[in-house]
Amino acid sequence: MADFVRVIDVNGIPDPGKTLVEVEGDMIALFHVGGSYYAIDDVCTHDGGPLADGELRDHKIACPRHGAKFDIRTGAALSMPAIRPTRAHDVKVEDGGVWVRLRSEAGTGGPPLHGSLPMAAPAASTCCNPPAAREAAGADGGAAAGGPLCEDRVREMLKDVKDPELFVNIVDLGLIYGVTLTPAADAPGKQHVAVDMTMTSPACPAGPQLIADTKRVVGSSPEVSAVEVRIVMDPPWTPDRMTEAARDQLGIF
Numbered sequence: 231m232a233d234f235v236r237v238i239d240v241n242g243i244p245d246p247g248k249t250l251v252e253v254e255g256d257m258i259a260l261f262h263v264g265g266s267y268y269a270i271d272d273v274c275t276h277d278g279g280p281l282a283d284g285e286l287r288d289h290k291i292a293c294p295r296h297g298a299k300f301d302i303r304t305g306a307a308l309s310m311p312a313i314r315p316t317r318a319h320d321v322k323v324e325d326g327g328v329w330v331r332l333r334s335e336a337g338t339g340g341p342p343l344h345g346s347l348p349m350a351a352p353a354a355s356t357c358c359n360p361p362a363a364r365e366a367a368g369a370d371g372g373a374a375a376g377g378p379l380c381e382d383r384v385r386e387m388l389k390d391v392k393d394p395e396l397f398v399n400i401v402d403l404g405l406i407y408g409v410t411l412t413p414a415a416d417a418p419g420k421q422h423v424a425v426d427m428t429m430t431s432p433a434c435p436a437g438p439q440l441i442a443d444t445k446r447v448v449g450s451s452p453e454v455s456a457v458e459v460r461i462v463m464d465p466p467w468t469p470d471r472m473t474e475a476a477r478d479q480l481g482i483f
């Protein structure tokens with residue numbers, strides 16, 4: 231086990247307050263709240279955001295990049311888009327200083343946010359050709375269901391595409407910025423569908439799968455000639471883009 235390392239004088243941070251320290255080559259966010267000190271990795275588990283730069287409220291630190299919150303006492307991820315804990319470390323006050331001992335592993339920090347939460351009921355549909363009607367008319371939801379293909383129907387299809395870590399569909403996550411339908415020049419009666427999609431972070435590891443699943447799901451409609459997925463990072467995704475259904479599903483209140 232690593233040794234304790236003195237990182238700062240005991241009066242070196244106001245209460246409440248925070249600072250960044252280095253311990254054995256690792257950057258550690260050190261907090262002073264309610265007379266106690268806490269230390270966690272300066273790394274947001276969503277996409278590496280610098281937690282020490284975030285807003286501190288009580289025992290919660292908010293990642294400055296996309297807003298995920300962590301418990302500074304345990305490292306637990308408290309809100310989307312982070313779902314894994316960051317490492318929390320041992321801290322002691324001795325000889326007028328604050329000492330930190332690195333732990334090798336993150337604690338469980340509680341279950342993943344999506345853990346065993348019940349599945350939320352789907353949000354009310356605004357589709358011009360709602361799911362029940364499409365189901366009655368056939369699994370493909372095609373022209374036989376009545377009415378031409380439209381943006382709402384494409385959005386309904388996209389609810390079959392789920393983030394592989396969060397198990398929430400990309401529409402309710404707020405990842406779909408736009409859907410554009412254009413009559414296909416080379417396929418009379420069919421539509422070219424362009425989907426403007428964002429990611430929860432620029433380096434989202436689920437990105438390739440989400441793009442492929444979007445093309446597969448929308449492209450399976452007999453009314454679609456081709457599917458184009460355009461990745462849009464401006465404006466960046468923020469948690470407030472999620473629907474109530476997604477928040478319920480993730481246990482965010």
Ligand code: FES
Pocket residue numbers: 274275276277278279293294295296297298310311312431
């Ligand atoms: S990097 Fe921290 S919330 Fe995205």
